[in-house]
Amino acid sequence: MARIRVVLDFPKWLVEQPVTCRLIRDYDLEVNILKAKVTPREEGRLVIEVSGKKKSLDKGMDYLKDIGIRVTPLAQDINFQEDRCTHCTYCVSLCPVGAFDVDRGIMEVTFDKEKCILCEQCVKICPYKAIRIQF
Ligand code: SF4
Ligand code: SF4
Structure with a gap:
């Protein structure tokens, strides 16, 4: 079992897509939403923790990138x-x-x-x- 935390940046046209449901249903992943800033018809951001088999995680992240979501590992986003x-x-x-x-x-x-x-x-x-x- 692997676990990652990532920031997802959505372009406007993807904000209303049920991407977390697809990660759960199609890639057999567990998704925990840590933070959400999503406004209809505007760009959005989700911070999620995803866990599952390593292969499924990789495929799930590839799916997000393929549809146009920017996926950034959480650790890269904070600077102390x-x-x-x-x-x-x-x-x-x-x-x-x-x-x-x-x-x-x-x-x-x-x-x-x-x-x-x-x-x-x-x-x-x-x-x-x-x-x-x-x-
Ligand atoms: S380190 Fe700062 S940004 Fe991160 S959880 Fe703690 S208070 Fe929030
Ligand atoms: S200990 Fe004080 S100076 Fe250092 S990061 Fe925290 S709030 Fe800032």
Whole structure:
């Protein structure tokens, strides 16, 4: 069983297509929607976690790309600039999934990309612009 988290960017003409249903039905995948910004007749974005057999996952992602959806691995979309971080810990208490953590012994903040669900809360509050979401 493999699991990936990806950002899907939909062009306008695909926004109303039931692509997640097709991933489930035709490719035997489990799909968990982490975040959705989809407005009828406008471009849309979904952040999803998909799990299933590796071969099925590859085929499912190929299907999405073939119909015109841009598929970006989630980890490529967030950028933590450690050299800007002052370890103030604002983001640690705010992050809903514990992607930011702090080692209390040395008061150093760390970031785990794998946990991030791109809610963007930390991007808004970081006083030093140390976190950027790249879309
Ligand atoms: S809010 Fe910004 S500066 Fe503060 S710990 Fe988080 S990333 Fe670092
Ligand atoms: S974007 Fe959201 S989930 Fe990701 S690190 Fe920031 S607060 Fe946590």
